[in-house]
Amino acid sequence: xxxxxxxxxxxxxxxxxxxxxxxxxxxxxxxxxxxxxxxxxxxxxxxxxxxxxxxxxxxxxxxxxxxxxxxxxxxxxxxxxxxxxxxxxxxxxxxxxxxxxxxxxxxxxxxxxxxxxxxxxxxxxxxxxxxxxxxxxxxxxxxxxxxxxxxxxxxxxxxxxxxxxxxxxxxxxxxxxxxxxxxxxxxxxxxxxxxxxxxxxxxxxxxxxxxxxxxxxxxxxxxxxxxxxxxxxxxxxxxxxxxxxxxxxxxxxxxxxxxxxxxxxxxxxxxxxxxxxxxxxxxxxxxxxxxxxxxxxxxxxxxxxxxxxxxxxxxxxxxxxxxxxxxxxxxxxxxxxxxxxxxxxxxxxxxxxxxxxxxxxxxxxxxxxxxxxxxxxxxxxxxxxxxxxxxxxxxxxxxxxxxxxxxxxxxxxxxxxxxxxxxxxxxxxxxxxxxxxxxxxxxxxxxxxxxxxxxxxxxxxxxxxxxxxxxxxxxxxxxxxxxxxxxxxxxxxxxxxxxxxxxxxxxxxxxxxxxxxxxxxxxxxxxxxxxxxxxxxxxxxxxxxxxxxxxxxxxxxxxxxxxxxxxxxxxxxxxxxxxxxxxxxxxxxxxxxxxxxxxxxxxxxxxxxxxxxxxxxxxxxxxxxxxxxxxxxxxxxxxxxxxxxxxxxxxxxxxxxxxxxxxxxxxxxxxxxxxxxxxxxxxxxxxxxxxxxxxxxxxxxxxxxxxxxxxxxxxxxxxxxxxxxxxxxxxxxxxxxxxxxxxxxxxxxxxxxxxxxxxxxxxxx
Numbered sequence: 001x002x003x004x005x006x007x008x009x010x011x012x013x014x015x016x017x018x019x020x021x022x023x024x025x026x027x028x029x030x031x032x033x034x035x036x037x038x039x040x041x042x043x044x045x046x047x048x049x050x051x052x053x054x055x056x057x058x059x060x061x062x063x064x065x066x067x068x069x070x071x072x073x074x075x076x077x078x079x080x081x082x083x084x085x086x087x088x089x090x091x092x093x094x095x096x097x098x099x100x101x102x103x104x105x106x107x108x109x110x111x112x113x114x115x116x117x118x119x120x121x122x123x124x125x126x127x128x129x130x131x132x133x134x135x136x137x138x139x140x141x142x143x144x145x146x147x148x149x150x151x152x153x154x155x156x157x158x159x160x161x162x163x164x165x166x167x168x169x170x171x172x173x174x175x176x177x178x179x180x181x182x183x184x185x186x187x188x189x190x191x192x193x194x195x196x197x198x199x200x201x202x203x204x205x206x207x208x209x210x211x212x213x214x215x216x217x218x219x220x221x222x223x224x225x226x227x228x229x230x231x232x233x234x235x236x237x238x239x240x241x242x243x244x245x246x247x248x249x250x251x252x253x254x255x256x257x258x259x260x261x262x263x264x265x266x267x268x269x270x271x272x273x274x275x276x277x278x279x280x281x282x283x284x285x286x287x288x289x290x291x292x293x294x295x296x297x298x299x300x301x302x303x304x305x306x307x308x309x310x311x312x313x314x315x316x317x318x319x320x321x322x323x324x325x326x327x328x329x330x331x332x333x334x335x336x337x338x339x340x341x342x343x344x345x346x347x348x349x350x351x352x353x354x355x356x357x358x359x360x361x362x363x364x365x366x367x368x369x370x371x372x373x374x375x376x377x378x379x380x381x382x383x384x385x386x387x388x389x390x391x392x393x394x395x396x397x398x399x400x401x402x403x404x405x406x407x408x409x410x411x412x413x414x415x416x417x418x419x420x421x422x423x424x425x426x427x428x429x430x431x432x433x434x435x436x437x438x439x440x441x442x443x444x445x446x447x448x449x450x451x452x453x454x455x456x457x458x459x460x461x462x463x464x465x466x467x468x469x470x471x472x473x474x475x476x477x478x479x480x481x482x483x484x485x486x487x488x489x490x491x492x493x494x495x496x497x498x499x500x501x502x503x504x505x506x507x508x509x510x511x512x513x514x515x516x517x518x519x520x521x522x523x524x525x526x527x528x529x530x531x532x533x534x535x536x537x538x539x540x541x542x543x544x545x546x547x548x549x550x551x552x553x554x555x556x557x558x559x560x561x562x563x564x565x566x567x568x569x570x571x572x573x574x575x576x577x578x579x580x581x582x583x584x585x586x587x588x589x590x591x592x593x594x595x596x597x598x599x600x601x602x603x604x605x606x607x608x609x610x611x612x613x614x615x616x617x618x619x620x621x622x623x624x625x626x627x628x629x630x631x632x633x634x635x636x637x638x639x640x641x642x643x644x645x646x647x648x649x650x651x652x653x654x655x656x657x658x659x660x661x662x663x664x665x666x667x668x669x670x671x672x673x674x675x676x677x678x679x680x681x682x683x684x685x686x687x688x689x690x691x692x693x694x695x696x697x698x699x700x701x702x703x704x705x706x707x708x709x710x711x712x713x714x715x716x717x718x719x720x721x722x723x724x725x726x727x728x729x730x731x732x733x734x735x736x737x738x739x740x741x742x743x744x745x746x747x748x749x750x751x752x753x754x755x756x757x758x759x760x761x762x763x764x765x
Contacts, residue, residue: 019047022075029079033087236282340403448483518741532591598632621651681715
């Protein structure tokens with residue numbers, strides 16, 4: 001009993017009975033030749049032998065209900081051997097030593113085995129061939145009483161119902177119960193357990209079948225064992241028809257087969273898996289699903305897999321919409337600034353990991369896009385942007401990125417570039433595509449593109465700096481003529497740095513009033529009599545000295561500082577002319593000309609500034625002439641005509657400066673309330689050597705005469721130029737031949753010295 005408990009952790013009465021009987025059998029074989037103490041030892045060992053034989057029989061599946069083999073065979077053999085091991089030779093009286101006696105005992109055991117087992121086995125086997133002595137294996141399995149005698153016992157019914165439970169899975173079947181027998185009590189308890197399991201199973205089945213999600217279970221080989229109605233709704237297959245089919249073959253797209261096999265292996269290892277993927281409908285349509293897979297574990301072994309699929313088509317559609325809204329330009333459909341910066345950072349990180357990887361950034365700004373927007377409308381501008389984007393995409397490879405950063409600004413990311421020649425080729429292609437005409441609302445529109453290029457990206461430490469320098473190069477391309485590309489260099493960076501410093505200085509100059517006006521005389525071409533002066537601004541920079549207008553006026557226009565600077569010029573020129581007229585009698589009929597920027601018109605208060613400036617010093621309005629460049633009036637001619645008419649109502653005179661260099665429409669010219677045209681210096685420079693320049697100057701003078709306008713020729717630098725201009729019957733001249741721009745004091749000398757009708761060449765300053 002003790003040994004059986006130690007081996008099986010259970011106390012069975014059969015251990016005690018069989019051990020006792022086995023001990024008696026063993027002692028009986030040798031009790032005549034051993035002592036009492038030796039008998040105790042033999043009996044104790046016999047108990048262990050009996051238990052060991054019982055375990056051996058069980059391991060071989062041999063049923064010995066009464067333990068005859070362990071008790072009689074095992075313990076009998078042990079008792080026979082104990083005769084030699086413990087028996088007193090004198091009592092035995094065989095006259096043999098220990099080992100000979102042991103061999104005699106073993107021989108007796110073998111002889112008994114042959115006579116009692118081996119010979120009967122062969123005899124019975126031969127008889128069984130002609131006259132079967134045993135029932136079939138099936139009848140033996142259900143019991144000899146039932147198979148031989150047709151006896152039906154509670155135990156037999158019990159086993160029959162259990163077998164049906166196993167085969168059908170129907171736990172509602174009940175075992176017949178006899179309340180007055182042990183088997184009946186066990187059957188009643190078994191029925192209660194089956195009721196609980198049946199309720200649990202029914203609950204699970206209800207949840208399984210009623211789930212709106214697609215639920216399917218498979219065996220370890222991936223064959224479907226069960227599917228619910230949700231599976232049928234989602235994938236189109238009848239739930240009952242898919243049992244036995246391969247889950248992968250049925251609903252997994254071919255492109256996802258490897259992924260599915262990998263996931264199933266992970267689940268079979270005992271882990272749960274959650275993933276968003278695609279599965280296939282019966283019709284072949286791909287469905288985005290959220291999949292949860294987990295193992296079915298029974299007795300610490302994976303017996304199958306459960307999959308739960310949820311259709312996420314609506315969520316994915318919403319996510320895609322939100323993604324495109326967040327990372328793509330809604331107008332052109334290309335990536336926006338956010339996505340471009342993400343891809344630029346990715347390229348930057350890839351460059352840091354792999355030195356041989358090269359990428360390039362191009363920044364593109366459309367020239368004259370604002371003109372399209374302002375003159376054809378925003379719808380035309382939007383259509384133009386869409387067409388530009390399509391053209392640019394056609395210039396790039398599939399691996400490249402085109403993004404719209406905002407407005408009319410695009411950016412290009414070129415990855416895996418082998419040589420700079422490729423970059424130049426793409427840049428030229430982009431430039432040429434932008435220069436081709438666009439058909440917008442039935443109108444042929446011409447624009448161009450200014451492009452900044454970053455060739456060497458390896459020296460950068462931050463992606464933002466790449467875009468910054470590309471912007472610098474692009475801006476340089478724009479201010480040097482447009483419709484071209486510029487490659488960023490250290491020189492460009494220094495120029496930009498200097499420009500930024502100049503911009504900061506310019507803001508301070510407006511606050512500190514660091515500007516001054518110089519005045520260049522305008523004289524009669526025939527008599528050289530003084531007509532007036534053109535006021536020209538200079539900047540007395542504290543460290544760079546005297547700066548001419550071309551060094552800071554373009555920046556003033558870009559930053560909007562031209563508005564306060566322009567107002568200061570008008571007010572100062574009016575005060576100065578009034579001072580001359582007050583102190584110098586010869587200045588009573590003189591005029592002063594002031595250059596006006598187009599931006600000053602945009603602010604819609606130019607008329608008020610002019611009127612206040614004249615009124616503040618009580619200066620006649622006709623003594624002030626406002627000069628506008630040709631390009632400043634062609635963008636919005638109708639609006640400009642309206643502004644100029646308001647100025648003419650005040651009484652000031654209007655001149656077009658640098659005439660002939662722009663694209664001024666002659667059809668509009670007659671509608672502008674003008675008083676004067678100023679021939680650009682570029683036509684005068686070679687008027688004595690270029691017949692073409694001379695003809696252009698003559699045409700301008702004839703045009704002005706026909707429109708009853710005065711003409712001023714700018715840039716007269718020698719006598720020969722002056723004579724030709726005189727021969728063309730030009731009204732007035734201006735240039736270094738007569739005088740350079742002068743300070744106020746020098747102007748007073750010219751005013752006093754210049755007669756009303758001065759002889760040619762009499763005054764030189």
